[in-house]
Amino acid sequence: MAKWRMLRLQANDAFINMALDEAISKSVAESKSVPTIRFYTWEPSAVSIGFFQGIHEEVNLNKCRELGVDVVRRRTGGGAVYHDSSGEITYSVIAPEKMMPKGITESYHLICGWIVKSLDLLGIKSEFKPINDIITDFKKISGNAQTRRDGILLQHGTILYDLDVEKMFSMLKVGQEKISDKMIADVKQRVTSVLQQKNIPIEELYDALVHGFGDGKDFDFAGLTEEEMIQASLLAESRYKTEEWNFMR
Amino acid sequence: MIGTASEKVPGGKLVRVKLNFDNGKIFSAAITGDFFIHPEDKINELEEIFIGKSIFFEKADMLKLLEGIVEKHDMKLVGITPEYIVKIAKDAIAAGTEKSMQDEAEKKKKENS
Numbered sequence: 046m047a048k049w050r051m052l053r054l055q056a057n058d059a060f061i062n063m064a065l066d067e068a069i070s071k072s073v074a075e076s077k078s079v080p081t082i083r084f085y086t087w088e089p090s091a092v093s094i095g096f097f098q099g100i101h102e103e104v105n106l107n108k109c110r111e112l113g114v115d116v117v118r119r120r121t122g123g124g125a126v127y128h129d130s131s132g133e134i135t136y137s138v139i140a141p142e143k144m145m146p147k148g149i150t151e152s153y154h155l156i157c158g159w160i161v162k163s164l165d166l167l168g169i170k171s172e173f174k175p176i177n178d179i180i181t182d183f184k185k186i187s188g189n190a191q192t193r194r195d196g197i198l199l200q201h202g203t204i205l206y207d208l209d210v211e212k213m214f215s216m217l218k219v220g221q222e223k224i225s226d227k228m229i230a231d232v233k234q235r236v237t238s239v240l241q242q243k244n245i246p247i248e249e250l251y252d253a254l255v256h257g258f259g260d261g262k263d264f265d266f267a268g269l270t271e272e273e274m275i276q277a278s279l280l281a282e283s284r285y286k287t288e289e290w291n292f293m294r
Numbered sequence: 295m296i297g298t299a300s301e302k303v304p305g306g307k308l309v310r311v312k313l314n315f316d317n318g319k320i321f322s323a324a325i326t327g328d329f330f331i332h333p334e335d336k337i338n339e340l341e342e343i344f345i346g347k348s349i350f351f352e353k354a355d356m357l358k359l360l361e362g363i364v365e366k367h368d369m370k371l372v373g374i375t376p377e378y379i380v381k382i383a384k385d386a387i388a389a390g391t392e393k394s395m396q397d398e399a400e401k402k403k404k405e406n407s
Contacts, residue, residue, distance in 0.1 A: 095328050096334045097326055097328070097329060098326055098328060099324070120334065121334075122328065122329055122330035122331060122332075122334065122373075124307075149330075149372055176306070176307070176373055192330070192332045194333060294326055
């Protein structure tokens with residue numbers, strides 16, 4: 046059975062968070078680290094956009110600046126996400142492709158299944174909805190994104206714990222110039238959170254995720270290697286903090 | 295002239311194509327949206343296919359060129375297809391042309407008044 050490493054919940058800024066995913070991917074690709082599951086939050090709160098998104102099309106940059114919210118482009122595709130520092134838990138799964146199903150949908154299904162299992166432990170019924178969502182009660186509770194490079198699969202995603210739709214929409218552009226009450230009502234119909242389903246502290250969600258992701262795996266809690274930490278801080282400076290990267294589209 | 299069009303691919307993601315063109319030729323192209331392509335950086339090669347082409351390009355020709363790039367790099371596309379890129383690119387040209395005609399008419403109107 047493959048050995049996994051689990052990295053305990055850690056709060057980082059947006060640039061370090063994205064740089065860590067890349068640094069760990071490199072380390073796993075070079076067999077310097079075992080396949081890794083990591084849990085993290087965003088401090089300060091941040092907006093992440095998909096690799097292919099236009100930053101001006103998706104993000105109200107002035108509002109983000111005003112609220113002290115960082116903005117970062119991800120290595121993965123997908124949509125823009127507001128990561129509230131206390132409103133969600135993000136995970137990453139970094140493993141050799143050969144350990145995972147070859148099909149994109151199948152591999153989303155497998156990893157999203159670990160989230161479904163975690164939510165189930167909390168008594169929240171949910172299911173995977175292709176392409177990359179998990180829904181509860183017909184509403185989205187988790188969004189996920191995946192890429193594969195150098196033989197490594199990276200999937201990261203968020204599990205919504207608490208949701209402030211008005212705040213989210215003040216930073217994300219959604220087509221219309223003005224956010225209408227109806228639009229906010231529509232989103233409230235389409236998105237939910239753990240807290241809306243069950244009144245539990247965020248620590249309990251984290252415990253459930255550790256169990257749901259770890260179930261059936263041989264894993265150790267371990268830290269980052271020194272090389273991963275150094276690589277991540279270099280990547281944060283040379284890529285994720287730069288205008289060249291974040292404004293490339 | 296700049297033309298932009300976007301569409302949600304059925305069962306897929308939002309795809310937006312922005313084309314810059316003049317004198318019937320395309321000189322820059324950007325494909326944005328919440329879709330997935332890996333390897334990600336190869337999207338540049340899909341965009342470059344449009345550069346230097348006539349705005350009256352044949353859809354089938356363009357499709358073949360895009361598919362060639364996808365095959366060459368063994369690219370995985372999720373929520374986006376070469377067919378839709380071509381379709382939305384045509385819409386972008388139509389939108390850009392229409393806008394430029396409107397702007398022209400607006401200018402003439404101002405000159406005459």
